[in-house]
Amino acid sequence: MSQGWGLGAxxxxxxxxxxxxxxxxxxxxxxxxxxxxxxxxxxVALFAPFPGRRNRRGSK
Amino acid sequence: MSTTEIERQWTSRLRKSVVAKLPPDKMLPDTQPAYVASWIYVFGVTTMAALFVVIVTGCILAIDGPVWWHSSSLGHFVNSMHLWAVEIFFFAMVVHLWGKFSMAAWRGGRSLTWVTGAVTFLASILAGFTGYVSQTNFDSQWIATQAKDGINSTGGGAFFNVLNLGQMLMWHIVLLPIAAVVLTGLHVVMVRIKGVVPPFEEKSSEVSA
Incomplete structure (x- = not known):
């Protein structure tokens, strides 16, 4: 595995x-x-706030 | 041909049945219930996105065969994309499984949704195993010789020879991908028909689907 690659791991x-x-x-x-x-x-998925959730609450 | 005769045709009956069970606005809905706005609901679609990358990179690898990645930097890159897409696929699928298990997602007549998901998981594990032994390197030889003893102890070695690269590769690139994709399709259709399972505190009747 090349170690010189900038995009390496x-x-x-x-x-x-x-x-x-x-x-x-x-x-x-x-x-x-x-x-x-x-x-x-x-x-984290259970408790992290989802973007825009407040706006969607009550929506369909 | 009379109207009655047309309505009796199997194509007509099948179309009416499909549209009745899964009308277009249910198949491709514009909105989802409010409770779906949670991170725990994104792992199913993450799994499908990863599966898409797995299939595409696998198709590219198939053009030059299973040893391409040993001698070509492009082949190595595509092979690595295939590997890491599989890593994301299983990672997301396991979190999706935990999430749905914690919600008892088989509630409300969704048992077939749960079963198709579980069988997809099993088919994917088999696809992963056959992928391990299709790497055409020392790692795959080691894994195949270890797996051989395990399979032989079950009596399955007579039909499923993990030392047979041709058989393993065909299972890996034909039979198991077809099974995984078809089962995933059925799983998604079941989700569309029955809707996303609501949280425990909310009943289906209280939340518009």
């Missing part, structure tokens, strides 16, 4: 994966990151 992904181990559970940091991001996105 913001995080350097050109290395072997890091793994977290706890008893029989083994999970890559990247997979865990995605799972945490999904939970955060879900919670």
């Amino acid at each position: 913001l995080v350097n992904l050109d290395h072997y994966g890091h793994y977290l181990n706890w008893h029989f559970i083994s999970i890559s940091v990247s997979n865990l990151t995605v799972m945490v991001l999904m939970v955060v996105t879900f919670v």
